[in-house]
Amino acid sequence: xxxxxxxxxxxxxxxxxxxxxxxxxxxxIYFLIFTLYxxxxxxxxSFTKWNLISNPIFIGVENYIKxxxxxxxLTSLRNSLILAFILQPxxxxxxxxxALLLNRLLLWFxxxxxxxxxxxxxxxxxxxxxxxxxxxxxxxxxxxxxxxxTMGLEGIAWLGDPNIALxxxxxxxxxxxxxxxxxxxxxxLQSIPQELIEAAIVDGAGSIRIVxxxxxxxxxxxxxxxxxxxxxxxxxxxxxxxxxxRGGPGYSTYTxxxxxxxxxxxxxxxxxxxxxxxxxxxxxFILALIEMKVLGGVR
Amino acid sequence: MLGKKIRKVALFLISVIMIIIxxxxxxxxxxxxxxxxxxxxxxPEEIVRIPISFIPKTFTINNYIRLLxxxxxxxAFLISLFISIATTIGVVITSLITAYALSKTEFRFxxxxxxxxxYLLALPQYLMLLPxxxxxxxxxxxxxxxxIIIPAIVSxxxxxxxxxxxxxxxxxxxxxxxxxxxxxMYIVFKIVFPLVKPAIIIISLWTFISSWGSFxxxxxxxxxxxxxxxxxxxxxxxSAYGDYRYTGxxxxxxxxxxxxxxxxxxxxxxxxxxxxxLTALRR
Numbered sequence: 001x002x003x004x005x006x007x008x009x010x011x012x013x014x015x016x017x018x019x020x021x022x023x024x025x026x027x028x029i030y031f032l033i034f035t036l037y038x039x040x041x042x043x044x045x046s047f048t049k050w051n052l053i054s055n056p057i058f059i060g061v062e063n064y065i066k067x068x069x070x071x072x073x074l075t076s077l078r079n080s081l082i083l084a085f086i087l088q089p090x091x092x093x094x095x096x097x098x099a100l101l102l103n104r105l106l107l108w109f110x111x112x113x114x115x116x117x118x119x120x121x122x123x124x125x126x127x128x129x130x131x132x133x134x135x136x137x138x139x140x141x142x143x144x145x146x147x148x149x150t151m152g153l154e155g156i157a158w159l160g161d162p163n164i165a166l167x168x169x170x171x172x173x174x175x176x177x178x179x180x181x182x183x184x185x186x187x188x189l190q191s192i193p194q195e196l197i198e199a200a201i202v203d204g205a206g207s208i209r210i211v212x213x214x215x216x217x218x219x220x221x222x223x224x225x226x227x228x229x230x231x232x233x234x235x236x237x238x239x240x241x242x243x244x245x246r247g248g249p250g251y252s253t254y255t256x257x258x259x260x261x262x263x264x265x266x267x268x269x270x271x272x273x274x275x276x277x278x279x280x281x282x283x284x285f286i287l288a289l290i291e292m293k294v295l296g297g298v299r
Numbered sequence: 300m301l302g303k304k305i306r307k308v309a310l311f312l313i314s315v316i317m318i319i320i321x322x323x324x325x326x327x328x329x330x331x332x333x334x335x336x337x338x339x340x341x342x343p344e345e346i347v348r349i350p351i352s353f354i355p356k357t358f359t360i361n362n363y364i365r366l367l368x369x370x371x372x373x374x375a376f377l378i379s380l381f382i383s384i385a386t387t388i389g390v391v392i393t394s395l396i397t398a399y400a401l402s403k404t405e406f407r408f409x410x411x412x413x414x415x416x417x418y419l420l421a422l423p424q425y426l427m428l429l430p431x432x433x434x435x436x437x438x439x440x441x442x443x444x445x446x447i448i449i450p451a452i453v454s455x456x457x458x459x460x461x462x463x464x465x466x467x468x469x470x471x472x473x474x475x476x477x478x479x480x481x482x483x484m485y486i487v488f489k490i491v492f493p494l495v496k497p498a499i500i501i502i503s504l505w506t507f508i509s510s511w512g513s514f515x516x517x518x519x520x521x522x523x524x525x526x527x528x529x530x531x532x533x534x535x536x537x538s539a540y541g542d543y544r545y546t547g548x549x550x551x552x553x554x555x556x557x558x559x560x561x562x563x564x565x566x567x568x569x570x571x572x573x574x575x576x577l578t579a580l581r582r
Contacts, residue, residue, distance in 0.1 A: 015477050015483065017406075019400075019404065019483045020400040020404040020405070020406035020409070021406060023396040023397060023399060023400035023404070023483070024396075024397055024400045024401070024406075024412065026393045026396070026397070026452075026453060027393060027397040027453050027458065028412075030393075030450070030452075030453035031415065031419070031453070033434065034427070034431055034434070034450050034453075035419055035422075035427055037430065037434075038426070038427035038428075038429075038430035038431050038434075039422075039426055039427060041429075041430035041433070042426055042427065042429055042430055045429065045430075052433065052436070098321065098324060101317045101318075101320060101321045102321060104314070104317060105317075105318065105321065111568070112325075113321050113322070113324075113325045114572070115564065115565070115568060116325040116328050116329045117324070117325060117328050118564070118571070118572075118575070119328060119329065119332065119560075119561065119564060120328050120331075121575075122508055122560050122561075122563075122564050122571070123332075123512075123556075123557040123560050123561075124511060124512030124514065124529070124530040124533075124556065124557075124560070125512060125514065125530075126512070126514045126530035126531065126533045126534065127512075127529075127530065127533055127553050127556045127557050128331065128557075129533075130533050130536075130537050130549060130552075130553050131331045131332070131334065131335045131550070131553050132331060133537070134537065134546055134549055134550070135331065135334050135335055135338055135546070135550060136331060136334065138543075138546075140349070140543070141346060141347060141349075141351060141543055141546065143330075143334050143351070146350065146351035146353075149350065149351075150350070175327070175328060175331070178324075178328075179328055180575060183572060183575050183576065184575065184576060187576040232421065232423065235423065236423055236424060236425065238514075238515055239514045239515065242514075242515075242518075242534075243533070243534060243537075256425070257425060260425050260428070261515070261519075264428075264429055264432075265432075265519055270429055273429060274429055277423075277425040277426055277428065277429065278426070280423055280425050280426075281422070281423050281425065281426040284421070284422070284423045288421045
């Protein structure tokens with residue numbers, strides 16, 4: 001490595017003890033104003049009645065009692081739990097299977113596929129949601145129903161049927177994230193020493209046994225990280241819902257993220273919105289604790 | 300002999316099946332984009348003709364002309380470009396100096412600071428959303444791009460990633476420069492910066508991409524739809540051209556919005572892949 005030679009003709013600037021403090025000032029200000037203060041403020045306003053303009057009125061746990069007897073919130077909680085704990089494991093497992101496939105392909109071919117796999121993750125969800133909503137899910141002129149009709153099947157009300165709409169939202173999320181997961185697992189697979197696999201083959205282990213007995217145990221940290229990250233993301237799904245259904249039909253696709261948004265910015269009930277946000281955060285917090293326990297605490 | 304042959308054929312077949320599955324999946328991930336491109340070249344009559352045609356029978360660029368002439372698309376595009384570039388520059392500068400302080404200098408509370416950043420990475424956006432909005436209101440930044448750029452120019456993720464990179468630089472490098480009398484700013488920008496260039500590229504691409512796609516925050520802090528950046532503008536475009544016959548115009552809008560991202564992914568593929576792997580496997 002080439003070491004930069006420092007020109008001798010600048011003034012001597014000794015290292016001062018306060019320099020690190022100067023350097024962290026921007027980040028520190030940001031962390032205090034935009035993260036630390038908001039966390040405590042959210043906790044505080046969840047115990048108040050507040051419309052942003054007048055002074056918050058302290059009402060104790062009333063907001064929490066109200067949200068847990070609110071069928072809309074309970075629906076959004078149920079939907080978010082489905083999106084987080086059923087959909088995300090499916091996504092990450094599919095990603096893992098695809099990574100096993102990708103890992104066996106030639107590099108150039110693998111990179112082309114990988115490029116196509118991660119595109120939906122890179123393209124803004126709002127843009128993708130328009131393509132899906134307008135181009136794919138439209139009952140009359142959409143691609144999916146056109147496809148079904150050419151196969152002689154009936155069209156489906158993808159976003160109009162309360163029993164299907166949540167599935168349709170999930171499909172978009174699945175489409176957007178599977179490539180991301182396949183990429184993570186691919187990196188994990190490539191970090192496994194090739195000798196281990198070869199030794200297993202010499203011992204006569206079949207492909208499935210190699211996956212179950214060598215690859216999965218070695219990738220346990222990757223699995224844990226990917227599943228927790230995905231679950232945390234799944235709990236916060238918003239853009240798909242906003243762009244495709246606005247929580248409808250009825251409340252069938254309401255999610256926690258959408259519920260918080262709606263309570264705060266449409267109904268201006270910041271106290272209840274904060275209580276909902278805290279319930280969401282509590283689930284995330286528990287997940288993070290589980291992750292630390294599984295991964296053995298210190299990172 | 301025969302057994303070996305059968306085994307070989309079976310392995311070959313398995314490989315073929317695996318390739319087919321992978322290719323089918325790639326079709327699944329790319330078909331929406333292809334469909335958007337094809338639809339954007341269809342005439343209004345063809346869009347609403349049943350049975351639906353997959354390939355346009357008459358190619359037209361009218362949708363693009365209408366998009367660029369009739370709508371605010373170009374404005375939204377330029378707004379997004381401005382916000383994304385400004386945010387990226389800000390993130391690079393703040394990440395450089397903060398990561399430097401956190402990896403190459405000693406100070407009180409440093410470890411608490413680092414720990415705080417790590418926790419922040421796992422916290423949901425909704426925990427902080429409402430007070431952040433309140434702060435923006437109090438600052439009088441509603442309908443002002445400062446509301447989008449300023450809160451985004453410090454990125455815990457970028458600081459963390461850059462710090463990981465800087466830890467691999469030997470301290471001797473920096474000590475030698477200090478002995479030679481180099482100021483800390485000189486060290487950060489002239490010595491450390493060239494050494495962490497790959498990480499800078501990763502966080503730049505990453506910041507640009509996420510800024511380009513940011514949706515919820517602009518939706519909240521901008522009341523005036525004519526100020527919307529691209530992602531948020533998609534919603535306006537979609538409802539303004541709600542009539543089925545105008546689907547081509549809406550699709551032209553999506554094509555011009557995802558095209559820059561496709562180009563960035565093509566050009567920076569290596570770095571984007573590294574960025575994704577590093578974030579996910581950061582622990």
